[in-house]
Amino acid sequence: MKELKVTPIKNGTVIDHITTGMALKVLKILGIGENIASTVSVVIHVPSAKKSWKDILKVEDRELSPREVDKIALIAPDATINIIRNYSVAEKYRVQVPDVARAILQCANPSCITNSDEPLETEFLVKSKDPLRVRCKYCERELEDIASNLL
Amino acid sequence: MDFRGTDLISIADLSKEAIYEVLDVAREMTPIARGEMMDERLKGKVLATLFFEPSTRTRLSFESATQRLGGRVLSFGMPEATSITKGETLADTVRMVEAYSDILVLRHPQEGAARLAAEFSEKPVINAGDGAGQHPTQTLLDLFTIWDEKEVIEGIRVVLLGDLKYGRTVHSLAYALALLGAELTLVAPPTLQMPREIVDLVRELGREPKQVEDPREAIKDADVLYVTRIQKERFPDPQEYLKVAGSYRIDLPLLRDGRKDLIIMHPLPRVKEIAPEVDRTPHALYFRQAFNGVPVRMALLSLILGA
Ligand SMILES: Nc1ncnc2c1ncn2[C@@H]1O[C@H](COP(=O)(O)OP(=O)(O)O)[C@@H](O)[C@H]1O
Ligand SMILES: [Zn+2]
Numbered sequence: 001m002k003e004l005k006v007t008p009i010k011n012g013t014v015i016d017h018i019t020t021g022m023a024l025k026v027l028k029i030l031g032i033g034e035n036i037a038s039t040v041s042v043v044i045h046v047p048s049a050k051k052s053w054k055d056i057l058k059v060e061d062r063e064l065s066p067r068e069v070d071k072i073a074l075i076a077p078d079a080t081i082n083i084i085r086n087y088s089v090a091e092k093y094r095v096q097v098p099d100v101a102r103a104i105l106q107c108a109n110p111s112c113i114t115n116s117d118e119p120l121e122t123e124f125l126v127k128s129k130d131p132l133r134v135r136c137k138y139c140e141r142e143l144e145d146i147a148s149n150l151l
Numbered sequence: 152m153d154f155r156g157t158d159l160i161s162i163a164d165l166s167k168e169a170i171y172e173v174l175d176v177a178r179e180m181t182p183i184a185r186g187e188m189m190d191e192r193l194k195g196k197v198l199a200t201l202f203f204e205p206s207t208r209t210r211l212s213f214e215s216a217t218q219r220l221g222g223r224v225l226s227f228g229m230p231e232a233t234s235i236t237k238g239e240t241l242a243d244t245v246r247m248v249e250a251y252s253d254i255l256v257l258r259h260p261q262e263g264a265a266r267l268a269a270e271f272s273e274k275p276v277i278n279a280g281d282g283a284g285q286h287p288t289q290t291l292l293d294l295f296t297i298w299d300e301k302e303v304i305e306g307i308r309v310v311l312l313g314d315l316k317y318g319r320t321v322h323s324l325a326y327a328l329a330l331l332g333a334e335l336t337l338v339a340p341p342t343l344q345m346p347r348e349i350v351d352l353v354r355e356l357g358r359e360p361k362q363v364e365d366p367r368e369a370i371k372d373a374d375v376l377y378v379t380r381i382q383k384e385r386f387p388d389p390q391e392y393l394k395v396a397g398s399y400r401i402d403l404p405l406l407r408d409g410r411k412d413l414i415i416m417h418p419l420p421r422v423k424e425i426a427p428e429v430d431r432t433p434h435a436l437y438f439r440q441a442f443n444g445v446p447v448r449m450a451l452l453s454l455i456l457g458a
Contacts, residue, residue, distance in 0.1 A: 035276075059217060078432070109262060111260070111261050111262055111282050111283070112261065112262050112263050113241070113259075113261045113262065113263035113264045113267050113281075116241075116261060117240060118241055118242050118267055119240060119242050120242070120267060120270070136263065137263075137266065138262065138263025138266045138267060139262035139263040139282075139284055140262070140263070140284060140285070141262070141348075142348060149455050151447065
């Protein structure tokens with residue numbers, strides 16, 4: 001499949017197999033907004049061999065932190081991270097949904113103790129990975145909308 | 152299970168065996184709770200109650216439990232609790248109070264508060280209710296009441312009736328009863344049904360709950376009828392409230408279809424869910440249930456403090 005609809009990047013990261021519709025959320029996780037310094041291409045809703053549709057993100061001159069990768073895993077569990085060095089894929093791995101999501105999600109329950117001014121980090125236990133279901137360790141409620149509650 | 156030094160935050164922290172251990176010790180404690188026997192095993196121990204929300208029953212029964220076993224109680228209640236904590240985090244309050252005591256009992260309006268307290272306290276923490284969340288000692292005293300009366304829990308047919316949506320006691324109870332092998336029947340008005348999450352939990356334990364609309368139908372072959380309060384605030388329309396509350400009211404004519412040895416429980420305070428004439432029947436177990444809070448809490452304190 002000839003796919004490179006966008007200019008190749010020399011160094012950077014390609015996030016492939018993003019659950020379709022989630023590319024903009026991934027951009028947000030990477031903090032890519034108005035004050036952008038490098039080239040970013042966003043490809044939304046392209047045919048995929050694995051699942052029927054996917055999104056792709058290509059970010060120049062940027063590698064991801066483990067925390068960013070964990071966040072991406074929560075909204076796009078099939079994503080692959082391709083590190084590009086000198087125009088070719090130097091490293092490639094699939095994101096992994098962690099067993100415990102620490103300090104990356106906010107509890108949607110307004111009366112949960114984690115939403116008050118206490119010195120703690122949120123912690124969500126992953127009850128199932130496919131479909132992804134997480135539960136707050138403190139109030140024990142399941143978090144329904146994971147994508148909108150990323151910290 | 153070795154309870155020494157452990158926290159009790161959620162009923163799900165306890166295995167089946169651990170629950171029965173608590174029930175066994177609670178039975179031993181009953182004569183002491185009644186004042187028929189003396190026991191000083193908590194002599195020299197200090198329990199701190201930290202109540203950020205009003206509660207009479209739970210707090211008094213913890214205090215009674217401690218004192219019956221020769222221990223002492225430090226109470227940080229309302230309004231002191233609010234003044235100590237002006238601008239102070241719960242984490243800091245807990246670290247202060249634990250310095251004065253051997254065990255902490257916490258009631259707080261926010262869910263997860265007890266879990267947080269346990270993380271910051273070296274001393275054991277018992278959750279006495281956190282918002283709409285857990286209230287494990289209530290669950291244990293409900294289980295004790297059933298077990299003490301029926302001798303078994305496995306296979307017992309329990310009807311949970313009333314507000315099954317907001318009534319926090321019934322959520323943990325449904326889970327615990329399923330864990331111990333009881334058969335559940337749920338009876339609630341359409342807008343106050345048991346949350347799906349809890350029904351799923353019960354299902355995962357291999358106990359498909361029956362859902363029945365008619366209370367009369369539900370209690371026919373029941374061993375236990377657990378009634379919760381339907382609150383007026385849950386209904387936008389007062390007429391609708393009156394209608395619903397009326398059709399879930401437990402009275403003598405309704406009980407005619409039930410078994411002779413049916414027991415009726417209620418976490419109290421009751422308003423109109425159970426007619427006063429039922430109090431005089433052998434079915435009424437709700438006052439004993441309230442008393443059972445004392446031996447159950449004695450059992451927990453004794454196990455956790457290793458005394
Ligand atoms: N130099 C590059 N610039 C931009 N995108 C690239 C570059 N090299 C590879 N890619 C993209 O990274 C992803 C992973 O590449 P590759 O491992 O070759 O393919 P696949 O994972 O589909 O087998 C693909 O979406 C590919 O288009
Ligand atoms: Zn929470």
